[in-house]
Amino acid sequence: MTSGIATILNRYEPDRTRLIDILWDVQREFGYISTEAAAGIADWLGLSVEDVLETATFYHFFHTTPSGRQRIYLSNNVIAKMHGYREVYEALQRHTGTRFGGPGSDDFGLFETACIGMSDHEPAMLIDDVVFTDLTPASVGKIVEGLKRGDSPAQIANPADLPRDDVAYVDALTRTTVHTSGPVFFCGETDYSALSHHCLAMTPEDVIATISGSGLRGLGGAGFPTGNKWKFCRAATGDEKYIICNADEGEPGTFKDRVLLTYSPKQVLVGMAIAAHGVGARHGILYLRAEYAYLRDYLARQLVDLREDGVLDDGFDIRIQLGAGAYICGDETALIESCEGKRGTPRLKPPFPVEHGFLGKPTVVNNVETFAAASRIIQEGAGWFAAMGVPGSAGTRLLSVAGDCAAPGVYEVEWGVTLREVLDMVGADNPRAVQISGPSGEMLSVATDADRRLAYDDLSCNGSFMVFNHERDLIDIVGDFMQFFVDESCGICVPCRAGNVMLRQKIGLVAAGRAVRSDLDDMVAWGGIVAHTSRCGLGATSPNPILTTLRKFPDIYAARLRERNGDLLPSFDSEAELTGYAQAVAALAPQESL
Amino acid sequence: MTIRIEIDGTTVTCEEGATLVDVAAEAGVYIPTLCYLPEHPVLGTCRVCSVKVNGGVAAACAVKVSDGMRVEVNDPETTDARKALVELLFAEGNHNCPSCEKAGRCTLQAVGYEVDMMVSRFPYQFPERVADHAAETIWLERDRCIFCQRCVEFVRDHETGKKIFSISGRGADARIEIDVELANKMPPEQVREAVDICPVGTILEKGAGYDEPIGERLYDVESVKDRALEPSRKQRK
Numbered sequence: 001m002t003s004g005i006a007t008i009l010n011r012y013e014p015d016r017t018r019l020i021d022i023l024w025d026v027q028r029e030f031g032y033i034s035t036e037a038a039a040g041i042a043d044w045l046g047l048s049v050e051d052v053l054e055t056a057t058f059y060h061f062f063h064t065t066p067s068g069r070q071r072i073y074l075s076n077n078v079i080a081k082m083h084g085y086r087e088v089y090e091a092l093q094r095h096t097g098t099r100f101g102g103p104g105s106d107d108f109g110l111f112e113t114a115c116i117g118m119s120d121h122e123p124a125m126l127i128d129d130v131v132f133t134d135l136t137p138a139s140v141g142k143i144v145e146g147l148k149r150g151d152s153p154a155q156i157a158n159p160a161d162l163p164r165d166d167v168a169y170v171d172a173l174t175r176t177t178v179h180t181s182g183p184v185f186f187c188g189e190t191d192y193s194a195l196s197h198h199c200l201a202m203t204p205e206d207v208i209a210t211i212s213g214s215g216l217r218g219l220g221g222a223g224f225p226t227g228n229k230w231k232f233c234r235a236a237t238g239d240e241k242y243i244i245c246n247a248d249e250g251e252p253g254t255f256k257d258r259v260l261l262t263y264s265p266k267q268v269l270v271g272m273a274i275a276a277h278g279v280g281a282r283h284g285i286l287y288l289r290a291e292y293a294y295l296r297d298y299l300a301r302q303l304v305d306l307r308e309d310g311v312l313d314d315g316f317d318i319r320i321q322l323g324a325g326a327y328i329c330g331d332e333t334a335l336i337e338s339c340e341g342k343r344g345t346p347r348l349k350p351p352f353p354v355e356h357g358f359l360g361k362p363t364v365v366n367n368v369e370t371f372a373a374a375s376r377i378i379q380e381g382a383g384w385f386a387a388m389g390v391p392g393s394a395g396t397r398l399l400s401v402a403g404d405c406a407a408p409g410v411y412e413v414e415w416g417v418t419l420r421e422v423l424d425m426v427g428a429d430n431p432r433a434v435q436i437s438g439p440s441g442e443m444l445s446v447a448t449d450a451d452r453r454l455a456y457d458d459l460s461c462n463g464s465f466m467v468f469n470h471e472r473d474l475i476d477i478v479g480d481f482m483q484f485f486v487d488e489s490c491g492i493c494v495p496c497r498a499g500n501v502m503l504r505q506k507i508g509l510v511a512a513g514r515a516v517r518s519d520l521d522d523m524v525a526w527g528g529i530v531a532h533t534s535r536c537g538l539g540a541t542s543p544n545p546i547l548t549t550l551r552k553f554p555d556i557y558a559a560r561l562r563e564r565n566g567d568l569l570p571s572f573d574s575e576a577e578l579t580g581y582a583q584a585v586a587a588l589a590p591q592e593s594l
Numbered sequence: 595m596t597i598r599i600e601i602d603g604t605t606v607t608c609e610e611g612a613t614l615v616d617v618a619a620e621a622g623v624y625i626p627t628l629c630y631l632p633e634h635p636v637l638g639t640c641r642v643c644s645v646k647v648n649g650g651v652a653a654a655c656a657v658k659v660s661d662g663m664r665v666e667v668n669d670p671e672t673t674d675a676r677k678a679l680v681e682l683l684f685a686e687g688n689h690n691c692p693s694c695e696k697a698g699r700c701t702l703q704a705v706g707y708e709v710d711m712m713v714s715r716f717p718y719q720f721p722e723r724v725a726d727h728a729a730e731t732i733w734l735e736r737d738r739c740i741f742c743q744r745c746v747e748f749v750r751d752h753e754t755g756k757k758i759f760s761i762s763g764r765g766a767d768a769r770i771e772i773d774v775e776l777a778n779k780m781p782p783e784q785v786r787e788a789v790d791i792c793p794v795g796t797i798l799e800k801g802a803g804y805d806e807p808i809g810e811r812l813y814d815v816e817s818v819k820d821r822a823l824e825p826s827r828k829q830r831k
Contacts, residue, residue, distance in 0.1 A: 048756040050773040057762040326764070343764070348638045348656045489765040491741060493641050494679050498686040501766050502716050526716075529675045532651040533644045 004029055005040040014044050017359070019341030020324055023056050028128075031071075032063040058343040058490075059324030060113065061290050068109030070147050072096070073126040077115035077252045078480050079402045079466060080122035084136065088123045091137035095144035107148070114327060114484055115252035116291040119402035119466070120176055120409050127153035129293035131173050164294075165301035167262065173294055176259045177409035183388065184376045184396045185264065185369075185412050192266045192375075196311040199274045199378050204234060207278040211374055213382035215394030220246060220330070220367030221437060221462030222537075226374065229364055232354040233279040236362035241281035243272050243316075244358065244365045246335055248289045250327035251438035252484060253464035256398040257368035259410045261288075261295055264372060265302040269318060271371025273306075274378050275364055276316040284318035285358070287335050290325050327488035331536050332365035334490065345492045346536035369398055369463070389415035393455040403467035404429045413454065420450040422465065430469045433553070438464035439481035440541035442548035443474070449552075474549060474556050479507045481545035489538060496539030499530035507546055510560050514570045520550065520557055597661035602668050614657040614665065615643055622826040623667055624819045626676055626705045628683075628793050629742035630655040637743050642679045642705065646672050677709040678716075685716035686766075688723065688737035689794075695803050696795030698811030702740060704818035723769065729777035731785050731800055739770045739796040749788045751776045759788075759797075770796065 008025045012018045019041070026037045038052045045052070056062045063071070074080075074089060093099055096108040104110065118124035121133035125140075130153040132143060146156040154164070162169040178186050199207060212227025233241060245268065249257040260268055272284045288296060299320055306312045326344045328334045333347035336358050357363020366374075373395060377385045385395045393415035399422065402408045406427025413422060423431055423446065434444045436459055444452070444459070454461050468474065482504040491497040506523050509515040527543030534540050550557060562570040595610045599617070606621040616632060618625050628640040636656050643654040646666035654665075666672065683689075683702060691697050723736035745759035758776045761768050780788070789799050808814070813821075 046754065046756070048751070048758065048760070048773040048776055050760040050762070050771045051757040053762055053771070054757070054760040058764050343761075348636060486766065491761075491763075491765040491768040492743070493639050494682055494686075494740070495641055497741070497766055497768070498682040498716075501719070502682070502685070505717065522715075526678070529678045533641045533653075533675055533679060535638060535641065535653075 005037050009040065009044045014046070016045050016047070016341040017339065019045065019052070019055055020059075020322065020338065023052075023062055024322060024324065027062060031069060032066050034064070038064075055341060055343055059290075059326050060111075061325035063109075066104075066106075067111075068098070068104040069107050070127055070153070071109045071111065073111045073113040073116070074100070075114070075116045075118060075122060075124050075126075076112040077119065077122065077484075078477050079115075079119040079253065080124065081480070082403065082472065083122050085123045087137050088125075088135045088140055091140045092125075092144070095141050108144075113291075113325070114487065115250070115254075117249055117255040117258045117289075118174070119253050119255055119400065121174070122402075126291060129290075129296070130154050130157045131291075131294055132157060133174065164297040167298065170262050170295060170298050174258070174262065176255065176262070177407070178259060178263065179407060179409050180412040182412070184373055184385070185260065185267075185398055186410075187376075190267065190375075190379065192270045192306070193309040193311055195270060195375065195379055196273060196309075199270075199277055202277075202378075204278050204280060207274060207378065208234060210382045211278070211377060214377045214385040215382075215389075215392075216370065216373055216377060216385065217393070217456065218367060219369040219373065219397055219463070221251070221440075221460070223456045223460060226366060226370055229354055229366070230275060230278045232352075233281075233362045233364045236355045238362040240283065240359075240361045241279055242358040242361055242363040243275045243279070243281045243284040243318075244332075244335065244339065244363055245269075245272050245284070245286045245318075245371055246330065246332065246365055246367050247292065248287055248323055248330045248335055249292070249368070250289060250330045250488075251440065251462055251464050252481075253402055253435065253438045253466040254400040254462065255402075256400045256410050256463045258292055258295070259400075260368050260372050260398070261292070261299060265299055266306065267372045267375045268368050269302060269306060269371075270311060271366075271373070271375040272318060273311055273316055274374055275366065275371065279362070279364055281364070282314075282316055284316060285339055286318055286320045287323060287329070287339060288320055289323045289329075293322060296320055296322065326490070327484075328490045328536075328538055331538065334536070335365060336363065343490070345490050346538075348535070390453070390455050392457055397454075397461065398463055399461070399465045400463050401426045401465045401467070404431060404469040404472070405467045415455050416453050418451050418453050419444060419446070419459065422454070423450070423467065426465075426467070428467050428469075430471075431467050432470045432472070433468040433474060435466040435468070435477070435481075436464070437462045438466075439484055439545050440537070442544055443478075443552055444548075445552040474553055475507070475511050475560065478545045478549050479504070479511050482507050482542075485538065485542035489542070493533075493535040493539065495530045496534040496536075496542060499526060499534075499539070500542050502526055503530065503543060503546060509571050510557060513560050513562065514573075515557075515561055516564050516570055517561055518564075519571070520561075523547075524550065597659065599659050599661070599663040599665060601665045608659055610660060611658045614645070614647070614654040614659055614663075616825070617659050618654065618665070618667065619822050620825045622823060624708070624822055625654045625667055626680070626708055626818075627655060627822070628680075628701055628705060628740065629744060631744060631748070631791070634748060637747065639741065639743050640679065640683075642676055644672055644675055644679070651675070673709075677711055680706055680709050680711055681714035682716055683740050684711070685714040685718050686721070687739065688720060690737075694738065694795045695798055696738070696792075698808050698814045699806075700795055700813075701793035701818060702738075704813040708817070708819050726772060727800075728774045729772055731780065731782070732772065732777055732788065733798055733800055734770055734772055735796050735798060736769055738794040740794055741768060741770070742793055744791045744793065745770070745788055745797060748791060749784070751779065752781075752784070753779075 123135040124133040216226045217223040329344040334344040338344040353363045608617045629637040638656040726734040
């Protein structure tokens with residue numbers, strides 16, 4: 001074992017739950033995770049080498065081969081593609097002299113990555129744990145020039161040398177506009193020490209009753225009643241219980257959790273402490289997606305503040321667990337697996353985490369926004385919150401608005417607001433479609449859905465709100481979303497792993513104008529099979545981009561269909577088939593060594 | 595506690611909390627499975643045992659029965675979904691039954707017959723998958739792997755409990771790996787156990803190919819369905 005690895009390992013107890021932290025340290029130190037390093041870690045943790053690599057290779061920010069001193073990850077989400085992504089992509093290749101998808105050079109590795117939570121400032125990219133936004137070919141030229149000069153990404157992004165645990169640093173990097181102030185979120189200074197005392201003066205049962213009475217439902221998207229979750233966890237037997245904050249905000253288009261963690265971190269963290277008091281937990285974990293690593297020092301500073309104020313102490317404390325690039329970890333059981341240092345594979349349910357969660361102990365997993373709302377409910381009372389919204393959907397929620405509109409950013413809306421009202425509020429530009437709740441949600445037609453309401457029984461929404469105008473090619477967008485699910489499927493179950501590949505290929509046929517009507521029927525049938533038989537929510541929702549656009553925009557499909565010509569399917573390329581043999585011979589001919 | 599559930603309209607008496615696949619088999623109703631191993635923790639990876647439970651689709655290996663549960667195994671929609679999942683596996687990997695060492699004792703092949711699969715409705719992907727010959731007694735024919743995770747979860751180093759098999763990568767790029775150092779320590783009976791636990795022809799013993807004549811193998815002699823339904827015949831006796 002090299003001394004470098006030993007130094008890293010000495011920072012940790014030999015405990016698998018810290019494996020992702022260890023892998024991050026190794027990658028930061030050496031640029032990648034070598035087999036030798038993996039062997040050192042495996043020895044330390046009492047695992048086989050392949051077991052360590054099983055975790056390492058699951059997460060797309062971990063590299064097991066040399067990947068350049070500067071690893072650049074360009075967000076390839078649909079919003080970026082509407083704002084000059086292609087030009088930035090090419091400029092990056094030109095300036096670094098390397099290619100995306102290629103082996104990279106000693107200096108640079110170029111990678112595409114799914115949405116990094118910057119849809120209000122795309123194109124955007126990460127260089128390890130620093131984010132760069134509103135990119136243009138010119139700006140990436142300057143950034144790469146700086147890197148070549150030997151400047152660090154942090155120096156380039158932060159020329160004023162702001163301390164990395166200061167909000168000014170995060171603000172300088174991200175600059176998200178919050179368009180609303182209250183009633184629940186972004187409503188000014190709060191004395192969190194006083195709020196904490198107020199909460200501790202309540203009995204745990206009263207805390208849970210208040211949350212239940214408020215009607216708060218999980219704001220991550222699933223909408224499970226928060227009070228019930230806490231009640232079940234309180235009732236579950238276990239010598240330890242855990243509170244986990246799901247800050248793995250991976251749904252493309254959304255960024256409101258990042259903004260809450262930036263401008264109202266204590267509202268979130270105190271929400272966790274409130275939950276801990278309610279369920280009787282002593283440990284909290286904030287699972288922060290790797291894409292938000294630039295928030296880590298700042299959030300760590302908030303934890304220090306809260307300890308100084310006595311809000312966090314031996315009775316309940318929180319640690320930050322960094323993810324490493326996997327959308328699936330937004331699923332609460334996959335997130336728990338990841339916290340345990342494993343692959344982010346969703347567990348079979350039941351048992352549910354409230355009974356059998358982190359390390360098998362009763363665990364509450366709630367979204368960032370849910371904890372923030374819980375703080376305000378304890379502050380203002382259940383009735384105050386329940387009076388807002390509509391029956392079954394109490395209170396408000398945050399929207400991350402992006403796409404074709406005048407004012408992207410974060411908005412707070414009361415449940416019950418109509419699609420039209422939101423579009424007016426954000427200055428939508430000639431909108432044709434709205435992708436609500438991200439790719440896993442549905443694509444709405446402004447022409448037919450404008451008067452529908454955001455509510456759990458109508459348009460349930462997880463905060464992602466992407467507007468597309470009449471100029472956008474919706475089939476391309478659907479293809480992009482399907483590629484996202486192919487890339488992000490964990491692969492544990494057959495329908496999601498293989499079925500999404502088949503659906504992606506079918507939508508590719510449509511886009512290429514090589515599909516016939518029976519291909520559409522296949523997509524509906526296959527989409528239903530994937531949705532019904534998959535193991536977790538990813539597979540259950542992954543066919544949605546196709547299924548919802550087929551319902552709402554049948555014309556965009558009809559316009560691309562071909563008629564069947566005799567016995568040959570349009571997807572059969574006779575030209576390619578006839579030349580395929582010659583191409584294969586050429587490809588298989590002995591290559592001269594380079 | 596003894597309870598009653600309904601399977602395809604027939605009332606079945608069983609013990610509360612038993613696994614639905616087993617309950618159905620005892621009642622003479624075959625539900626195809628690939629990853630499921632009785633007496634082992636449930637994997638729930640292949641989804642080939644999908645049935646309707648109280649109107650929703652669920653993997654029968656992961657369902658514990660409760661009183662009044664209404665199960666539909668043979669309704670057309672889920673019957674087709676199970677078949678589609680088997681077809682997906684055939685299209686996703688490279689499965690060439692006539693030349694496969696495991697033919698006749700391969701569960702995927704046997705289940706393919708049971709679900710009446712003729713040809714996959716999905717386009718064959720012909721992926722490039724590299725075989726792994728690095729270990730001394732075992733080799734991996736990755737073309738056939740269905741990622742059931744049986745070997746990953748159930749074959750461990752006797753001395754340390756470490757994983758011998760694992761999965762690297764994710765999604766459609768995932769592949770099975772073997773820890774050569776640990777694999778080389780496997781005693782011969784554990785090697786055979788690993789070969790037997792693999793439902794397809796991915797984990798193979800070196801130097802032991804074609805040791806049983808085709809036509810006399812596991813599923814040649816008794817179909818996978820009849821084997822699965824043995825408990826129901828025992829009960830009748």
